[in-house]
Amino acid sequence: IPQGEELVQAILDLKKEKNAVILAHYYQPAEIQDIADFLGDSLQLARQAKETDADMIAFCGVHFMAEAAKILNPTKKVVLPDLQAGCSLADGCSGEGLRKMREQHPGAMIATYINCNAETKAESDIIVTSSNAETIINALPKDVPLIFAPDKNLGRYLMKKTGREMILWDGSCIVHEAFSMERIAKQLAEHPDAKLIAHPESETPVLDLAHFIGSTSALLNYVEKDEATKFIVATEEGILHEMRKRAPHKTLIPALVFDESCNCSECFFMKRNTMEKLYLCMKYELPEITMDEELRQKALVPIEKMLELSK
Numbered sequence: 001i002p003q004g005e006e007l008v009q010a011i012l013d014l015k016k017e018k019n020a021v022i023l024a025h026y027y028q029p030a031e032i033q034d035i036a037d038f039l040g041d042s043l044q045l046a047r048q049a050k051e052t053d054a055d056m057i058a059f060c061g062v063h064f065m066a067e068a069a070k071i072l073n074p075t076k077k078v079v080l081p082d083l084q085a086g087c088s089l090a091d092g093c094s095g096e097g098l099r100k101m102r103e104q105h106p107g108a109m110i111a112t113y114i115n116c117n118a119e120t121k122a123e124s125d126i127i128v129t130s131s132n133a134e135t136i137i138n139a140l141p142k143d144v145p146l147i148f149a150p151d152k153n154l155g156r157y158l159m160k161k162t163g164r165e166m167i168l169w170d171g172s173c174i175v176h177e178a179f180s181m182e183r184i185a186k187q188l189a190e191h192p193d194a195k196l197i198a199h200p201e202s203e204t205p206v207l208d209l210a211h212f213i214g215s216t217s218a219l220l221n222y223v224e225k226d227e228a229t230k231f232i233v234a235t236e237e238g239i240l241h242e243m244r245k246r247a248p249h250k251t252l253i254p255a256l257v258f259d260e261s262c263n264c265s266e267c268f269f270m271k272r273n274t275m276e277k278l279y280l281c282m283k284y285e286l287p288e289i290t291m292d293e294e295l296r297q298k299a300l301v302p303i304e305k306m307l308e309l310s311k
């Protein structure tokens, strides 16, 4: 495997040779973000995947995101640098589990966060992301019970924002639930001029302290546009790379987590992807995301509904 500058060039050569597009999430390692054709959050990447006319999508993110790309654009070959790039939210909510929950609540609608696998999507009535969840929930019929899966923290936050009661699946993101309210409160005391910004996957005590709560894209825009010059950032630390590019003169401090031996909040699933693995997956076109066509069509329905409602 080539290294350094040669590795970057080799990936660019493969991209041309195979008419590939590289899509990367903001939580990816910095080198991967820098080589990507499109960088985005899960909603933006789903939109890019749907629209691309490349023959191959090299998806640098986690498995459920690459699956969403395949669901939206099935004629393209979708490859993922590391098939083990999972997600605690997706792994904790199976399609079968959701089906059982529906049986327990006859007549309920199921709104599911995009952080879930294809089987789980197929059991859902509508998919949401953190950028469109509030709008979508407000647009759903009010006279039926509503189940929200799999993130209970995002679910709780949405109940507060929309005033709508929801039945919550008991899942969480291991990265966002690791933030420590006590340690963050100390950080705020040490930096009285800083604003705390947080992703709604974080737990309630952290959200209660936050000056601003928003999706990945909303947090990026906020840091860029807000008049404050110092921010304590409670979300996956990979996003600091793009924040620094957009707001080079601002001070960005990663929010502290419970584990005192570690000073940042990395999603270890996201970081399984490396430049070497990106090179290999493009060269050998493996591992590839494949999906049963019936499952794909079922999973597509609630995603299309989301895209329609969040235009």
Ligand code: CIZ
Residues within 6 Å of the ligand: 040, 041, 042, 043, 115, 129, 130, 173, 199, 201, 215, 216
């Ligand atoms: O995986 C995540 O935690 C998030 C917030 C993804 C996204 O881009 O919405």
Ligand code: SF4
Residues within 6 Å of the ligand: 062, 086, 087, 088, 089, 090, 115, 173, 174, 175, 176, 236, 267, 268, 269, 270
């Ligand atoms: Fe899943 Fe959390 Fe990692 Fe996002 S940050 S991919 S929600 S484990």
